[in-house]
Amino acid sequence: MRYYCPRCWKDFSKDHDICPHCGLNIKDFWAKKDRVEKLIIALNHPEGSTRLRAAWLLGKEKDKRALPYLIEACNREDDLYLIRECIKAIGSIGGDEAKKFLLKMRDHPASMIKDEVEIALSNLRD
Ligand SMILES: [Zn+2]
Structure with a gap:
């Protein structure tokens, strides 16, 4: 088990206050953050599996x-699984800003992402 500082992201073997x-x-x-704020911060976690889980939970x-943090993560991440999870989350949040971003992602070079974008867009239309 590793512990992380949510500001500098240094990791420790023990839990520090x-x-x-x-x-x-x-x-x-x-203590001052609500659940969603904590998940947004976890989108920057150094471990990919934690970022992936945060994106899923935000969905x-x-x-x-x-929304803006998920969009930022899509633009920053190289990991297609993570981008896909962010796309799903963006689609489930919905709204005009989400739709605008998803339309831009239609041209993504990876078919795995393009497929997910189409699913998200068709869910938005329902
Ligand atoms: Zn620190």
């Missing part, structure tokens, strides 16, 4: 606050 690297009060930092939360 205060980050020994950047001095952030980690305990306090998380279930359907909270519009997550």
Whole structure:
């Protein structure tokens, strides 16, 4: 089990209240965040599996606050599975901004992404 500082992303073998690297009060930092805010932060986690899970959970939360962060993650990530999970989440949040982004993603070079974009867009139309 590794612990991470949510600001500098240094990892530790034990759970610290205060980050020994950047001095952030980690305990306090998380206490002030709601579930969606925590998941948004986890989109920047150094472990891909955690980012993937955060994207999936944000799709279930359907909270519009997550939308710009999911879009940013799509633009930044190289991992197609992660991009696909973000696309799904963006589709389930929906709205004009989501639709605009999904239309742009229609030309993505990977068919795995293009297929998911088409599914997301057809769900938006329902
Ligand atoms: Zn830190």
